[in-house]
Amino acid sequence: MIRLALLLVAIALPGHMARAEEIVLGLSRDQVAITATFDGSDILIFGAVHREAPPPVNADPLEVIVTVAGPPETAIVRHKERRAGIWINADAVRIEGAPSFYAVATTAPLGEVLSITEDLRLAVSISRAIRAAGNRAFETANHVAALVRIRKAQDVYRLQEGGVDLDRETLFRTSLALPADLVAGNYTTRIFLTRGGKVIDSYETVIGVRKVGVERWLYDFSREQAALYGLLSLALAIAAGWAASAAFTGWRR
Numbered sequence: 001m002i003r004l005a006l007l008l009v010a011i012a013l014p015g016h017m018a019r020a021e022e023i024v025l026g027l028s029r030d031q032v033a034i035t036a037t038f039d040g041s042d043i044l045i046f047g048a049v050h051r052e053a054p055p056p057v058n059a060d061p062l063e064v065i066v067t068v069a070g071p072p073e074t075a076i077v078r079h080k081e082r083r084a085g086i087w088i089n090a091d092a093v094r095i096e097g098a099p100s101f102y103a104v105a106t107t108a109p110l111g112e113v114l115s116i117t118e119d120l121r122l123a124v125s126i127s128r129a130i131r132a133a134g135n136r137a138f139e140t141a142n143h144v145a146a147l148v149r150i151r152k153a154q155d156v157y158r159l160q161e162g163g164v165d166l167d168r169e170t171l172f173r174t175s176l177a178l179p180a181d182l183v184a185g186n187y188t189t190r191i192f193l194t195r196g197g198k199v200i201d202s203y204e205t206v207i208g209v210r211k212v213g214v215e216r217w218l219y220d221f222s223r224e225q226a227a228l229y230g231l232l233s234l235a236l237a238i239a240a241g242w243a244a245s246a247a248f249t250g251w252r253r
Helices: 003-017 116-122 126-131 136-152 212-226 227-251
Strands: 019-026 031-034 042-050 061-069 074-081 087-101 100-106 157-160 165-167 171-176 183-197 198-211
Touching: 019 183, 019 198, 042 061, 042 126, 042 183, 061 165, 061 171, 074 136, 087 126, 087 136, 100 126, 100 171, 126 136, 136 157, 157 171
Parallel strands: 031 198, 100 157
Antiparallel strands: 019 042, 042 171, 061 100, 061 183, 074 087, 165 171, 183 198
């Protein structure tokens, strides 16, 4: 019985030690409202490290990783080839579940603060987050890389290495700028504490992005009455064109 008790303690001890440092998180706001004049928003993510005991002597430095992922969507990536002197779309791949927005902020270069094994397990890096949605890497690796490259150029996929400030391995903060063309939905925010590339604690919360006012009404109307919305849009376009033509004709006279 004594040996069994010691064995149980030995098994439980690593799990207890892994929770010796825990995340206490704060957000400057957990709701973002999209209005007719919305031009983007900054989210301040801050928190502290709660400790049950001092960190081990000669331990690797504590690091922090913050990720924010927008609602998933289907992306189509096309590959162009030059045939007979003309560039054409040779093939296309549908990438299911790609985040509409994805940002990673770290206290140091991502490759130094997170091991490959942990990245595979938790899908933290941009490419891993896309592949974790169910896309088979051997079929879409090049297309995933192309999608990441395109969306980085559009500033909706970001890697901010060194973007998290960590004070005395206790207080951390980072600021993420959300673009003006946000997709409405839930933005999953994850925070990881790591030592030596291994995750010792994590925390997850959600930032809600919602359309309000006229934007919300137009969005709902376009979804619930698509045909009528299309006809009204066409009528407004014709009316605007006629009004512009009439004004121009009157000005010439």
